[in-house]
Amino acid sequence: MPEQSVTTQTTDDALIIALAQRLDQAWEERFTILPLTESEGITNADIAYRIQTHWTDMRVQRGERIIGRKIGLTSKAVQEQMGVNEPDYGTLWASRYFPARNGRAEAPFEIFLQPRVEGEIAFLIGETLDWPDITPQQVLAATEALAAAIEIVDSRIDRWRIKLADTIADNASYGGLTIGAWSRAMRSSDLRTIGMVMSHNGRPTVFGTGAAALGHPALAVAWLANKLRAFGIPLRAGDIVISGALAATIPVQRGDLFTLEMHDQPPLHLRFV
Ligand SMILES: O=C(O)C/C=C/C(=O)C(=O)O
Numbered sequence: 001m002p003e004q005s006v007t008t009q010t011t012d013d014a015l016i017i018a019l020a021q022r023l024d025q026a027w028e029e030r031f032t033i034l035p036l037t038e039s040e041g042i043t044n045a046d047i048a049y050r051i052q053t054h055w056t057d058m059r060v061q062r063g064e065r066i067i068g069r070k071i072g073l074t075s076k077a078v079q080e081q082m083g084v085n086e087p088d089y090g091t092l093w094a095s096r097y098f099p100a101r102n103g104r105a106e107a108p109f110e111i112f113l114q115p116r117v118e119g120e121i122a123f124l125i126g127e128t129l130d131w132p133d134i135t136p137q138q139v140l141a142a143t144e145a146l147a148a149a150i151e152i153v154d155s156r157i158d159r160w161r162i163k164l165a166d167t168i169a170d171n172a173s174y175g176g177l178t179i180g181a182w183s184r185a186m187r188s189s190d191l192r193t194i195g196m197v198m199s200h201n202g203r204p205t206v207f208g209t210g211a212a213a214l215g216h217p218a219l220a221v222a223w224l225a226n227k228l229r230a231f232g233i234p235l236r237a238g239d240i241v242i243s244g245a246l247a248a249t250i251p252v253q254r255g256d257l258f259t260l261e262m263h264d265q266p267p268l269h270l271r272f273v
Pocket residue numbers: 071072073074075078079082088089118151153167168171172173243244245
């Protein structure tokens with residue numbers, strides 16, 4: 001597609017709506033689509049965020065609830081796996097939150113397309129962050145509690161052939177989420193040096209530390225808060241934020257059990273049933 005045509009199209013709300021609908025249909029009916037960078041020539045991150053935002057708005061109109069935000073592509077391990085080298089964000093949809101009881105959660109395998117799991121740190125934001133140049137220190141001061149979290153990433157894009165604009169439009173490849181017990185005590189830990197081990201069917205498989213998320217998980221959340229503000233959206237009290245993976249992603253098969261052990265938190269188990 002010639003450059004001029006792409007520029008003209010990308011200013012067109014009708015195209016944004018059509019692409020959000022295409023992603024929504026792929027999510028609902030469980031099929032993959034060609035990368036938008038290939039099929040539509042969309043490479044601009046701001047346009048991709050418009051598609052993502054419109055998709056979330058469509059879902060909210062149908063009853064979806066926003067429980068917070070995800071930050072993605074914050075670690076070298078995932079950047080290398082996905083071939084994308086700058087962070088992005090997406091929205092956490094309540095319909096794909098799998099609550100853990102006594103540290104155990106289940107997710108139905110068949111609702112996903114090509115899922116992978118990641119170990120992350122979850123922040124529960126206690127005070128709205130809505131001023132310029134939000135710092136990691138301000139994020140920590142506004143954090144009510146922290147927890148270990150397993151994010152399921154999934155892609156509506158054929159065989160994960162994503163570039164930055166593809167995954168941004170696709171809600172940062174959000175698939176689902178479970179969270180361990182919230183800990184206030186964890187607020188006094190050095191989040192950079194918090195360690196994690198993710199076991200796959202009982203076998204320790206990937207290992208990470210907090211510093212994997214942009215050097216410090218609170219720096220990743222500060223990045224998010226400032227990025228959201230640039231779009232006129234504050235990070236609000238009550239929002240859950242996940243930091244981005246602390247280690248590489250692991251592909252999921254039906255029946256798999258993943259166990260995340262982090263710092264002095266109780267283990268968090270997620271089974272795909
Ligand atoms: O953020 C994306 O667009 C892709 C997903 C990445 C992650 O979830 C992560 O790096 O943690």
